Amino acid sequence: MRKRTTLSLGLAVMTAAxxxxxxxxxxxxxxxxxxxxxxxxxxxxxxxxxxxxVTVNADIAYSTIPGYRPIILDLYRPAQQGRPLPLVIYIHxxxxxxxxxxxxxxxxxxxxxxADLSARGYVVASLEYRLSKEAPFPAAIDDVRTAIRYxxxxxxxxxxxxxxxxxxxxxxGGQLAALATLQCGIAPTGEDKSNAGQSDCVQAGVGWYGVxxxxxxxxxxxxxxNAYLDCVKPDCPADRIKAASPAAHVDAKDxxxxxxxxxxxxxxxxxQSRQLAAALKTAGVPVTLEIIKGVGHSWIGADAxxxxxxxxxxxxxxxxxxxxxxxxKK
Numbered sequence: 001m002r003k004r005t006t007l008s009l010g011l012a013v014m015t016a017a018x019x020x021x022x023x024x025x026x027x028x029x030x031x032x033x034x035x036x037x038x039x040x041x042x043x044x045x046x047x048x049x050x051x052x053x054v055t056v057n058a059d060i061a062y063s064t065i066p067g068y069r070p071i072i073l074d075l076y077r078p079a080q081q082g083r084p085l086p087l088v089i090y091i092h093x094x095x096x097x098x099x100x101x102x103x104x105x106x107x108x109x110x111x112x113x114x115a116d117l118s119a120r121g122y123v124v125a126s127l128e129y130r131l132s133k134e135a136p137f138p139a140a141i142d143d144v145r146t147a148i149r150y151x152x153x154x155x156x157x158x159x160x161x162x163x164x165x166x167x168x169x170x171x172x173g174g175q176l177a178a179l180a181t182l183q184c185g186i187a188p189t190g191e192d193k194s195n196a197g198q199s200d201c202v203q204a205g206v207g208w209y210g211v212x213x214x215x216x217x218x219x220x221x222x223x224x225x226n227a228y229l230d231c232v233k234p235d236c237p238a239d240r241i242k243a244a245s246p247a248a249h250v251d252a253k254d255x256x257x258x259x260x261x262x263x264x265x266x267x268x269x270x271x272q273s274r275q276l277a278a279a280l281k282t283a284g285v286p287v288t289l290e291i292i293k294g295v296g297h298s299w300i301g302a303d304a305x306x307x308x309x310x311x312x313x314x315x316x317x318x319x320x321x322x323x324x325x326x327x328x329k330k
Contacts, residue, residue, distance in 0.1 A: 060073050168322075213245045
């Protein structure tokens with residue numbers, strides 16, 4: 001009887017010790033703390049590698065303004081990069097109220113489009129910006145300029161050539177790209193004045209079916225315009241209309257531009273591109289105007305084939321323009 005009791009006690013002691021050991025190992029480590037409030041983001045960077053070897057750094061915060069969400073960009077870089085590469089910045093559309101970094105027109109996978117451009121020998125950034133219901137004009141263009149300065153400051157980190165930069169956008173993004181192209185070099189006026197010593201001027205600009213003169217824009221998208229401008233046309237102050245209109249900032253010092261539009265665009269008339277092209281030509285600025293017949297906004301045509309043909313044509317013209325302006329290729 002005593003032997004069984006002793007054995008039971010021994011087993012109980014061993015079980016308790018083993019349980020204590022397992023419990024000790026199962027406990028998670030104590031969380032680290034800092035002496036001050038820790039406001040950074042400890043999540044590792046999201047770095048993706050696509051099929052063509054292009055790497056994408058997703059959701060890089062390029063601007064953090066108190067009271068707003070972090071403003072982010074995606075950065076595409078080719079696999080083989082032995083020297084700094086030209087930078088192309090894409091700005092999405094969406095009526096200044098919608099959209100994100102990975103969409104454009106009828107392209108079902110626009111990330112693949114941006115990766116293909118990068119594989120040609122470019123660093124490509126696709127930006128988000130504050131939308132009209134978050135903050136009206138000039139918040140969005142302030143964000144674009146902040147992004148240009150941010151990328152230039154981080155040129156060595158990202159392997160880009162800050163002296164060869166182009167901006168490109170569609171629809172609302174076309175308006176922002178044109179404004180960034182045609183008005184630059186002023187001291188930062190937005191909430192984010194970081195990297196103020198860096199230039200926000202670019203060497204080339206591309207606009208797809210953008211609004212370039214709010215004064216002559218018919219009231220087709222009045223709601224979107226009013227929200228963006230934070231006033232109701234036609235009662236908006238004249239200086240605000242002028243400030244937001246790329247055509248009002250044309251001068252002989254502007255870099256080359258490519259403007260592409262569809263003849264049947266019912267959202268933004270093709271005359272918007274024609275008017276800006278005429279102003280650039282009068283000022284002696286190199287400009288290429290391409291009007292694609294039979295398609296409307298976002299290159300939407302009468303059928304899927306027409307939409308695809310127009311989309312690919314616009315893309316080919318755009319990529320060739322970048323090669324000419326940023327690499328000197330014909």
